[in-house]
Each structure stands twice: as structure tokens, then as C-alpha cells.
Amino acid sequence: MLQKRISCPTSGEGDILDITSIIRDLVTGSEVKTGICSLFVSGSTAALTTIEYESGVLKDLIRALSILAPSDIAYAHDSRWGDGNGRSHVKASLVGPSLTIPVMDGDLVLGTWQQIVLIELDTRARRDRNVLVTIIGESNNSDL
Amino acid sequence: MLQKRISCPTSGEGDILDITSIIRDLVTGSEVKTGICSLFVSGSTAALTTIEYESGVLKDLIRALSILAPSDIAYAHDSRWGDGNGRSHVKASLVGPSLTIPVMDGDLVLGTWQQIVLIELDTRARRDRNVLVTIIGESNNSDL
């Protein structure tokens, strides 16, 4: 087992970071050959998922999230706290903070066009996000 | 490893329960210091995620879910079975039944404003929901 915290500086609402290579390096550098790699972003206004890391589809994803939580409507969270980030919370909860990727033969199993991404949804200009990476498994290759 | 079933009584559609302290007590009471805590709600009309447990943003979340599955349109599920909870199934599937939180130094790793919530989406007045908690890991602190 290996557990690491990685720090991901983001540059504002809608920023999407490809963290695949950072996670892959942790996996290949660990002793786990067969198992899972569990990822979690702490904080309630960011999320993790996979997507093809291509600027067009990243824009399409951000637009889809704005259908769920548009920027031009009132939020009860904002009326109450004046944070102005009600939409950020809603989007983050729907995408979700956790993601589990299998580890096989000491490497992540991902599709060719499938990257692991951290989505910054908060309205602040810059944040440092923490992603917790927990790799659990055996040091033997699987029998696949 | 520790596995427990917790029972969560809900009070109807849109009820959101903060289950963080129940889960945290299981984690701190277990022997696992480094690992993961995997949560799963059984049933197809409830879901798990994280959010800031603040009444305003909870309302905002419920409203966003109703954009995906409004209460004033017809559902094929309802036409067929007369259940009246087609929208509940749709929302539950999109949010998802599972969530994995890291365990570090014998405690859950969560953001300050990030609580673990069970969302009741069914249209019945009351239900008892079961959440399965599985804590997996080592009894040593991580080297973080």
C-alpha cells in the first residue's frame, strides 16, 4: 500500500488539470502490481473524473455543467452566505470527489483517450487543491 | 478491515442526511490507520456524495437534480409501473451509490466544508436506508 497527497494549483473556475502522469508515476513507483488506485479531492468545490484531455471537449463539459448550475440564477447558498459559489458546490457534488482506477501489471488501466482530471469549480482566481492517492493491492502480477 | 452496516432513517424526497460523524466514528474506532473507507447505499432511489452541509446549498442541489429529472414530465417507468418515482431512479443513477474516502492517520480526510451525505430521492414519506461501510487498510500511519 502507498498513500500520497499531491498538490494541484488551479487557475480559476472551469480550469481542468490532467493529473494522469502524476498518478501514473506514483503507481509505477509503488510496489503494487495488482489492485486499485483510489483518488479523492478534498474540498467541496472541485471534482474528479476521466475524460479525453482535448480542449474542445473540456469546453463542452464545462458548458454541460452550467446547464445543471447556471451562473445567471440565484442560489440559496449565495443569498445566505454571500459566497457567490453556490453553483460551484452543486456541480462538484454531482460530478463527485472520488474515483477508483484499477492497477494491473504495475500500471493504471485507462483507455487510450481517457485521462484523469481534476476540475476546479470554485469562483476564486487561484487555489491549491489536494488530491489524496491511495494505492492498495498485491506485489504480484495478476493472472489476467 | 472493518465492515459495518449503518441504518439511516430518511423523511422523504429531497431529504439529505449528514452521515459524516457516524462514518468518522467507525473509522476512528477501527484499527485502520492508512487506507480507504468505501461507502455504498443499497437501493436504487438514494445516492451518496459530499457537499457543504448548509441548508441553502442543499436546496440548490435538489433544484439542480430537478433540472435533470423534473417532476412535471412523464416517465416511461411511471407509465409502466405506476410507481411515480421515475425521477427518483434517474437522479439516483446520475449521482451514484458509491463513494470512497481516504483514511489517513486513523481519520477520514475531508475538506473543512465537505460533509458526507445520503440523499433520499424516493417519493415515499419515510424509508430506512442501509449504508455499507467497508474500511480497508493498514494499522500503521502513512509516511506522509
Place this chain on the structure above:
Amino acid sequence: MLQKRISCPTSGEGDILDITSIIRDLVTGSEVKTGICSLFVSGSTAALTTIEYESGVLKDLIRALSILAPSDIAYAHDSRWGDGNGRSHVKASLVGPSLTIPVMDGDLVLGTWQQIVLIELDTRARRDRNVLVTIIGESNNSDL
């Protein structure tokens, strides 16, 4: 621990496969009695979740996904690559590629009306999807 790759042939956009019995057979055939079963679909245009496997609600789910990513609007992904599957990527990212189900007494813990499904979202007529199944746990029954 057991890790297997299962192959799931899909028949086009909106096809939803019930993979519960395949996963259940792997679980009951493994030596793990208490733990988790982690599922992951590789590829960026398919997703995993749970739902009641009933044709009406499956249609309702597909319609809800088309609210997030309609087929009659322009996608930056499509303008750039001409793939025509921008909507597929967006939907897949929002539902997500991973799912973790608890294993108790050597079996999956699911609600009666809760099945594990693979959702094909790509626009191609046929694909072979790979789902990675990783079962982690102990060979003792839990004390539940």
C-alpha cells in the same frame, strides 16, 4: 484478491447492459468473503452506475442524459475533430467510469431493484467494452 477483465459487446448509443450476474459470479467464485468489488470501464465514452434494470426507467435515464448533452447542439469537440461524439464524452464524464460495491458473506450487497449497468454512450454502431473487476478483501465472513 481477484482481478479480471470482462468483455461487454454493446450495440450502439444508449445501449445499457445489465452486468450484475457476471460480476456476481466473479465475486461468489472468488475467495473474498468480506471486502469490496471495484469496477472500472476503460474508454472515455462509456460509464458505470446502478439502476433498476427496467426498460422504462432506462429510457428515462437516457433522456435525462440528453438534457445535459443534447444531440442537436454544436460541440467544440466535434468542430475540432469531426468525431460527432462530443455529447458521448460529456455524458460519460458526468456519470463516471468507476463504481465500488461492497462484498459481504461472499456476495455483492445490492438493493433488490438495483442492478449494475454499463452505459454505452458512443455514437458508433458496435463496440467491445472492457470492464476491469478488482475484488479486494478477506476470506472471513464479516462480524455483521
